[in-house]
Amino acid sequence: MVGILAALLLIHGGFLAPDDPHSSYPSISYEVARKHEVKPHRRTIPVDGVRPGFNQLHLTLIVSPTGDVTKADASGSDADLKYWPSLQGEVGQWRFEPFDKNGIPVTVEVEEYVDLVPPERMPKKHVIAPAIGPDSKVTVNLKRTGCFGSCPSYSVAVSTTGITFDGRGFVVAEGKHTDTADADEIREFAKRIVDADFYSMDESYSASATDLPTYVLTVSIDGHQKQVVDYEGAWEGMPAIVTDIEERVDALARTSRWIAGDDGLVQALKAEKFNFQSFAAQTMLKEAASHGQTATVQQFLQAGVPVKPIPPPKLYKEEPGSSFQPVGLLTSASHHTATLQELISAGASRDDQGDKDLALVGAAQAGSVEAARALIAYGANPSADLEKLTITQESGGMTLQGPGSGNVLIYAAESGNPAIVREMLKYHPKLEARDREGKTAMFSAGDYRSSDQDGARVECVRLLAKAGANVNARDHDGNTPLHETFLTDVEEELLKLGANVNARNKDGETPIFTTVDNDAIPLFVKYGADLSIRNNKGETVMEAAKSKGPLRQEALRKAMQTASSR
Structure with missing residues (x-):
């Protein structure tokens, strides 16, 4: 959801600490930060006056070496930012286990977000729920559907007769699986559901949105059934207890075993007499490996x-003419060093050069030097011709495959980790190898999709340039790395290294036309950007800026005024 804000971010500073220049602090994603929480933070917060629908604040936190939040900034729409002052106190109390670098606690910048939701919409009319006796038959079923992405799709039922899990997609264990349950514990759970007035709740809490997962909660007590549909229900005032019940179903069933391959999966499979010599078992092994x-x-x-x-088996075989290639064990584990080493020790893909080389691509993309070294020692080729291999990628909830291109160095540079770039350069790769779009490693080092709070991407650019990579390389559209990166520090480094600020692509545009980074405008002007150049439409950069909004036009005006005053 964070990406939805990208086009409308307005920075609003916090007042938890004095302003602090923190551009050099290591940047920590919310996925990593949440693993460091001392206790779970509220990230869905009911607020009086919030309208139904998507309302979110993107947070930038400065966290001290002791794990305290010392500064907090919020970004969002004007409508959402007005609630920020009432939330700052709570965010300021968030605590994290210290983040470290080389074993030493350090100050970091954490990217987080909170969803603002309307106050809970409580039941308008009380419905009498069935009584629960010592012999009552209870079933609580939770169904979670897929989404436009990789949301786990499954249904799970916890009942007085046992647990049934049915994995449908993006889970480690697909198909039906069972386990035992404590009948009295299930009845106690049902009593809490009744006490929460679940039978009085609306049948559906559905937000006006698309591509999100749907959760369906169905409770049956001695045949008396109640169902509630939750489609991002919190946005519509759904009582928080519904989410609590959903999460409790998962906890009682320990669905994380089947979904993510957590501890207990193999024991549960043994209990149901699962065939560990089967294709399904090997598929689960790959999925568990991909989860680390x-x-x-x-x-x-x-x-x-x-x-x-x-x-x-025949049921799984592709249609005649299909070119889909199964992903190898090593490639599945390539982003997880310890898991990868376990499979190497077991002799996985010992004679499969393709899997070794593709796993090296994955390790390079993940920025893992240790994994890359282990694979090369096992026989992976750091100079492999990727055009002879099939690359598998996950995108929008779909598994896509296509012919590879370029070399391992391109993926190493994409990681933004100077250590893996340095490691791959030891093998003297082709610096001007190109991917399908004609981009070299110099392009991927400045990948605009990633931040560069710690200057790591600048270092990648320096390493490549020092090795002899061309900072003015052209892709198939005539763009140079300076056209493509939108990170100010990378743009400045490229210019220092001799990037041509007036290089024109096939549309006649120089980098000052293509950048979405307004902070780079004065930088381009400083390095001699020719503002009189016209693109293939006959527009100057100022004329083209009209379609990019007033902020772009203002940035250009200021840069031109500064240049003329020199």
Whole structure:
């Protein structure tokens, strides 16, 4: 959801600490930061006056070496930012386990967000729920559908007769799986559901949005059934207890075993007499490896899952003419060093050069030097011709495959980790190797999709340039790296290294036309950007700026005034 804000961010400073220049602080994503929370923070907050629908504040936090929030800034629409003062006190109390660099606690910049939702819409009319006796038959079923992305799709039922899980997509264990349950514990859970007045709630809390997962909660007590549909219901005032019940179902069933391969999966499979010599077992092994579940991977191997590829049964075979290639074990684990090393020790893909090389691509993309070294020692080729391989990528909830291109160095540079770039340069790769769009490693080093709070991407650019990479390389559209990156520090470094500020692409545009970084405008002017150049439409950069809004026009005016006053 954070990306929805990209086009309308307005910075609003916090007052938890004096202003502090923090451009050099390491940047921590919210996924990583949440693993460091001392206790879970509220990120869905009911606020009086908030309108139904999507309302979100993007937070930039400065966290001290002791884990305290010392400064907080918020970004969002004007309508949402007006609620920020009432939330600052709570955010200021957030605590994290210290973040460290090389074993030493450091100050970091954390990217987070909070969703603002309307106050809870409580039931208008009380419905008498069934009584629960010592022999009552209870079933609580939770169904979670997929989304435009990789949301786990499954249904799970916890009942007085046991647990049933049915994995449909983006889970480690697809298909039906079962486990035992404590009947009395399920009845106690049902009593709490009744006490929460669940039977009186609306049948549906559905937001006006698309591409999100739907959750359906169905409670049956001695045949008396109540169902509530939750489609981002919090945006519409759905009582928070509904989410609590959903999460409790997952906790009682321990669905994380089947969804993410958490501890207990292999034991549960053994209890249901699962065939560990099957294609399905090997598929689960790959999925567990892709989640970095090293302990579960070890248990699968100990249970006898072979590392030699098992042919799919007829049910799974592709249609004639299909070119879909199964992902190898090493490639599945390539973003997780410990898991990867476990599979290497087991002899996975010992004779499969393609899987070794693709795994090296994955390790480079993840920025993992240790994984890359382990793979190269195992036989992966750092100079592999990727055009002979099939690259698999996940995008928008779909698995896409296509012919590879470029070389491992391009993926190493894309990671933004100077250490992996330095490691790959040891093998003297082709610096001007190109991907399908004609882009070299110099392009991917300045990948605009990523931030560069710690200057790591600048260092990647320096390393490549020092090795002899061309800062004025052209892709198939005639763009140079300076056209493509929108990170101010990378743009400045490219200019220092000799990037041509007036290079024109196939549309006749120089970098000052293509950048979306208004902070770079004065930088381009300083380095000699020719503002009289016209693109293929006959527009100057100022004329073209009219379609990009008043902020772009103002940035250009200021830069031109500064230049003329020199």
